[in-house]
Amino acid sequence: MNIYDVSKRAGVSIATVSRVLNGNPNVSEKTRTKVHTVMDELGYTPNVFARGLGLGTMKTIGIMCSDSSDPYLANAIYYLEQQLRGNGYDSILCCTGPSLENKKTYFELLLSKKVDAVILAGSKFVELIDKDNRYLMDAAKELPVMLVNGFLDAPGIYSTVCNDYEAMYHVARRLIESGRKHILYLYTSHSYSGLNKVEGYKKALADHNIPVRREYIHQCAKNLTDSRKLMEELADSGLVFDAVMTSDDSLAVGAVKFAYERNISVPEELAIVGYNNSLLSYCTNPEISSVDTKIRELCTTTVDTLMSVFAGGSVPTKTVIAADFIQKQTTNF
């Protein structure tokens, strides 16, 4: 028994039911009566979206992230906590690690704490196999589930994503148009965001009639040495490349180290592009051109959206935010 059943039986939208529950005046008396009648018939006790408004609510939001010591996610937690606090909500934090089993356990734990909503920070929470996302879709029938830079198409799930595909397409296009012919692509993960990124790269190549070749696309661990070692191996094996795009700044740092050791001039002989425009991209000499993925804006929008859901407003299930390319010293287009 949930708000969807009420909405269906009453023949009104979920937003309308929510408005009625929240005492929002923008509902006709007729509709209000209808909804209340249906709720009585179904024996429905409002305890879901209405919770967020102080009706027996804990005013607490669960935040899950796979690893809060990752600089990108650390920033996300910071902005989410600040923004929730500004709206009068506490944040219970869960660092889940990468395993699906742990994610499920922590998610259940948050539900058992009667949190008003759960925010999943980072794209690691959208699994590749549909049935592995079932637990999120089921839970979203009972309380809002917010994804920060992940997307799942299901009722009650609200996604705020950065346009990683466009960002990577843009970077690859500019590299190609400035004369780069052999662009290496290094990535860390097959997450929702990870897949969008590589698709942007592939599409830009295809649009410029450059064949997408397997030997130019490689997965690395997310640390400062793996990408360096990989590039050494690739160079030693005779692979020719004049640019490298990465899915994370840490990999781009490895690329700078590779170039330094091999006396390869950057960006003249090798262009390097990072991702997330983190502190790391400012530490190296030369500083790394990178993509600002607007994590602050993503978090602010996520919390704004959640507050609109609580208020029973009309809320988009997916909000897309554009990334910015930040030209520094490792590119010259």
Add this chain to the structure above:
Amino acid sequence: MNIYDVSKRAGVSIATVSRVLNGNPNVSEKTRTKVHTVMDELGYTPNVFARGLGLGTMKTIGIMCSDSSDPYLANAIYYLEQQLRGNGYDSILCCTGPSLENKKTYFELLLSKKVDAVILAGSKFVELIDKDNRYLMDAAKELPVMLVNGFLDAPGIYSTVCNDYEAMYHVARRLIESGRKHILYLYTSHSYSGLNKVEGYKKALADHNIPVRREYIHQCAKNLTDSRKLMEELADSGLVFDAVMTSDDSLAVGAVKFAYERNISVPEELAIVGYNNSLLSYCTNPEISSVDTKIRELCTTTVDTLMSVFAGGSVPTKTVIAADFIQKQTTNF
């Protein structure tokens, strides 16, 4: 009315009262009766340390940090949350920012949530003026207050600190003994930890009959450009230096950038030492020698100590953990 009053009146230690409250069998029947009699006389309701054991507890710990997007504090939050979770506790996170007023507000907020304890992550929570720490000392009469890399001497406050003084003394000593004569010292904050660090530097100089000179000690903002600009100004003003010690890796990154721009060879002409041994110290060329401040161990010990407090065990109020110097490429001693 609190556990200290009971302890005093019954003529037993707080740990013993706690054991009685927790039903710990290692208490004589006589003592148990005594404690219960005193509690009845005083009208004391156990709701403080006993909370942690599940007697009406929320099993929730408040974590306060001044800025969770700082890499050091982001790691602290990660380890604290993991360790608390492993002991069955939730973490409510508050990012307070630097102002004392906000710290107090958030602290009150956590108390109003009936958390079982509060952990203050980072040395920014110990104020220089004693009366500004009053709110923590008062609260510590009611629930355990845990400091991660900060120290306050008051009942109910438990500190786990890194030996910053020793670490800085060690670095300065080795620089001096390897022939460095003019050691610049750059720092970001006058926090508890910050003051200990600079004292270590000063003592090493004094022990080697090197005068401590004001013009060699400077404060910078904690970012990647301030220390670079400051060193440019100092060099341009004619100040001679052959080594720079910093209170944070971010300042050391600026020092590497300064050396790079001025064609100063590192470490031959300029030795550079960072602090915290963060990811940043591995990003530069050359990689920055730094001090590993054992944040993981600090957090693990903090949570272990808290669990001992809850269990009514005998608990040291201050635990000191030794730092490690990590030699990389910006020093050659």
